[in-house]
Amino acid sequence: MNRYLVIGLLLLVLVLLPSGSPPAGIRVGSKQDPETAILGEMLTQLIRSTGQPSTHLSVGGTTVVFDALRRGEIDAYPEYTGTLIKEIFASEADVTEAQLPSLLAKDGISISRPLGFNNSYALAVRRETAEQLDLKTISDLADHPDMRLGFSNEFIDRDDGWKNLRKVYSLPHERVSGMEHAVSYRQLEVQDIDVMDAYTTDAQLAELDLVLLEDDLAYFPRYDAVVLYRSDLQNRYPELVDKVLQLESAIDEPAIIQLNARVAAQEASERQAAADFLRDEFSVSSDIEDPSLASQVWQRTLEHCDLVRRSLIPAIFFAIPLGVIAAKLPRLGQIILGAVGIVQTIPALALLVLLIAPVAYLNLNTIGAGSMTAVVALFLYSLLPIVRNTATGLATIPPEYGESATALGLSRSFRLFHIDLPLASPSILAGIKTAAVLNVGFATLGALVGARGYGQPILTGIRLNNTSLIMQGAVPAACLAILLQVVFEYSERWLVPAGLRPLSASESDVPKH
Amino acid sequence: MIELRQVSKRFGHQLAVDAIDLTCPKGQTQVLIGTSGCGKSTLLRMMVGLVTPDSGSVLFEGEPLDELTLDSVRQRIGYMIQEGGLFPHLTVRENIAIVPRYLRWQPSESDVRIKELLELTQLPIALLDRYPRQLSGGQRQRVSLMRALMLDPDVMLLDEPLGDLDPMIRAELQQDLRIIFRELGKTVVLVTHDLAEAGFLADRVTLLSHGKIVQQGDFSELIANPVDEFAAKFVQAQRPVFA
Numbered sequence A: 001m002n003r004y005l006v007i008g009l010l011l012l013v014l015v016l017l018p019s020g021s022p023p024a025g026i027r028v029g030s031k032q033d034p035e036t037a038i039l040g041e042m043l044t045q046l047i048r049s050t051g052q053p054s055t056h057l058s059v060g061g062t063t064v065v066f067d068a069l070r071r072g073e074i075d076a077y078p079e080y081t082g083t084l085i086k087e088i089f090a091s092e093a094d095v096t097e098a099q100l101p102s103l104l105a106k107d108g109i110s111i112s113r114p115l116g117f118n119n120s121y122a123l124a125v126r127r128e129t130a131e132q133l134d135l136k137t138i139s140d141l142a143d144h145p146d147m148r149l150g151f152s153n154e155f156i157d158r159d160d161g162w163k164n165l166r167k168v169y170s171l172p173h174e175r176v177s178g179m180e181h182a183v184s185y186r187q188l189e190v191q192d193i194d195v196m197d198a199y200t201t202d203a204q205l206a207e208l209d210l211v212l213l214e215d216d217l218a219y220f221p222r223y224d225a226v227v228l229y230r231s232d233l234q235n236r237y238p239e240l241v242d243k244v245l246q247l248e249s250a251i252d253e254p255a256i257i258q259l260n261a262r263v264a265a266q267e268a269s270e271r272q273a274a275a276d277f278l279r280d281e282f283s284v285s286s287d288i289e290d291p292s293l294a295s296q297v298w299q300r301t302l303e304h305c306d307l308v309r310r311s312l313i314p315a316i317f318f319a320i321p322l323g324v325i326a327a328k329l330p331r332l333g334q335i336i337l338g339a340v341g342i343v344q345t346i347p348a349l350a351l352l353v354l355l356i357a358p359v360a361y362l363n364l365n366t367i368g369a370g371s372m373t374a375v376v377a378l379f380l381y382s383l384l385p386i387v388r389n390t391a392t393g394l395a396t397i398p399p400e401y402g403e404s405a406t407a408l409g410l411s412r413s414f415r416l417f418h419i420d421l422p423l424a425s426p427s428i429l430a431g432i433k434t435a436a437v438l439n440v441g442f443a444t445l446g447a448l449v450g451a452r453g454y455g456q457p458i459l460t461g462i463r464l465n466n467t468s469l470i471m472q473g474a475v476p477a478a479c480l481a482i483l484l485q486v487v488f489e490y491s492e493r494w495l496v497p498a499g500l501r502p503l504s505a506s507e508s509d510v511p512k513h
Numbered sequence B: 001m002i003e004l005r006q007v008s009k010r011f012g013h014q015l016a017v018d019a020i021d022l023t024c025p026k027g028q029t030q031v032l033i034g035t036s037g038c039g040k041s042t043l044l045r046m047m048v049g050l051v052t053p054d055s056g057s058v059l060f061e062g063e064p065l066d067e068l069t070l071d072s073v074r075q076r077i078g079y080m081i082q083e084g085g086l087f088p089h090l091t092v093r094e095n096i097a098i099v100p101r102y103l104r105w106q107p108s109e110s111d112v113r114i115k116e117l118l119e120l121t122q123l124p125i126a127l128l129d130r131y132p133r134q135l136s137g138g139q140r141q142r143v144s145l146m147r148a149l150m151l152d153p154d155v156m157l158l159d160e161p162l163g164d165l166d167p168m169i170r171a172e173l174q175q176d177l178r179i180i181f182r183e184l185g186k187t188v189v190l191v192t193h194d195l196a197e198a199g200f201l202a203d204r205v206t207l208l209s210h211g212k213i214v215q216q217g218d219f220s221e222l223i224a225n226p227v228d229e230f231a232a233k234f235v236q237a238q239r240p241v242f243a
Ligand SMILES: Nc1ncnc2c1ncn2[C@@H]1O[C@H](COP(=O)(O)OP(=O)(O)O)[C@@H](O)[C@H]1O
Pocket: B011, B012, B014, B016, B034, B035, B036, B037, B038, B039, B040, B041, B042, B043
């Protein structure tokens, strides 16, 4: 039994070990798409050029990153005016761009002037089509009712999409088909369609040499890129804000398309693309040398293990008592098992977003390395296998052992610790093993709140469609899961009482003394 | 020593024990005998408080069993359940010494007691560090017996202690049990469905059927004068043994 005490203490020490220091200096956030990641890199590098340390973390979703800014967990991030109006201030009717500064000021946030490009919807045609038919504006399309239009399904359905576009411009076209956005480019290229919807800064526009038709009736809402930053930054680091605001009106559409294209073609990383731009435009030189692959993998391994240890170990301490309660009080057990089961069905991103508010309320890091949001989510995900296996392990102990223990006059607590839990230990350990392997997998989702680890290259790889980057996260994650599995197989030999282990050939022979 | 007064127990629709009166005098061996399912184990469980009768009372040394005294009473009763009930995750030594450990005896005290019991039950000392699954059926029963005897209880309750053993070992253990009980002067209640075993070990025999006492008293009386048709049949069925 002392064995378990030793292990308990070891785990306790392990979970209390300090984790890597939180990112230093000014924290710049960005969302997960390449364009905002490039802008985030520019902000970070500009800040560093003033001598201030700065870190860039990209997290999933507008609400996550905006809330982090509101709470001061990050100091700045790039955003689009259209997103602010349609998503952040969606509940307030008819917000105009002019109102944004005062609305944001209520949360202590300042907004820069537009950076010079508008990432909105647009209609695109091939250059030779444009030249042949002399197309310059969307209005010009009305003269060519036979043209074939291919739109993303989302664009067809949205209120600010095709439905109202055709009314506003009185477009007579009948040949309209819905398709995947990526497919539209291909269809346009092989001339199966003549017009498609696009984002004004899509990398493929440059690659395929497409022409955007001017929105001459100003139908599409504007998505002007801006920088949002904490207003107190102005007081704390005035020179730094000036530096960042250099980006105002500095990036036009061709420039951002070029940057997007380089990243999409995997010619340059987001960091490299940003650095090149800053060097050319502002003569700012950044030290952006990437550490070697091995040291990156090592760093991520540390970050990943950090997430796992800080979530799995508390889950073990918490879940075993819950499992005991569930086994001893079946009514309450139903509720406990139901509750931890429901947690399992919440999608990761939803769970992370749900947890941000309570974690922020407790004044803990919601995003970034060591994010408590990620740790708590992983903790919750790890509960079910352990609670369930503890409860079943206890409930399936043959009744004669219980009867013996009672007739021997042993107290309930003595019986729990010396009879019941050891008898259930193979099942409990199997539950912990399952939880550990699941945890390693789920921990990659921590990257959605900037918790880094193996999830970071996976997420970047997904947004850049870069398989080798995905592998840099997925392969070590799989290895770590296998390693844990092996460690557990071995520790079973030590942790499960000898009398309960499967008989090995040598043991089944009656030992000689 | 132990007295049951008008105890009844119902499981669902089934009356497992039906208004039974039973006395187990000090220092004597009371054998409960009967076909499978007649309520023998349930009676035994009542005596150690594992089953509470729906009506009637259980007296231990004249005092009714209650929640407060149960634990101290249990430490004066050695109870061997039908399958032995040895804990598979504990070695023989740990199984035998589980109650002393619970009561925080010095390990040396347990060791002395274990040595005495090894002699009494004729179990080789080499077996102490094995796990139950590494023992033969007869060895397991001896270990269960040792565990029941560990605190030197006044009363021993044994539920078919020799149930699944082969005849040779069974005969040997019957011998040993008789010697042990006589020597130690224990009050014993033993359950069996084997007439010969009852005859060999009992001071008093109680024949049960469907939760009721059919006949009670001397073994020779049961053989010579079965009170009814069932008793006669029960005796007849195992007759060849005594031919
Ligand atoms: N815990 C229980 N729940 C339901 N029925 C039981 C329980 N214990 C015993 N019984 C029933 O009561 C009757 C007597 O059982 P038992 O005392 O074990 O018989 P015996 O030991 O003589 O074979 C049997 O029919 C058995 O099925």
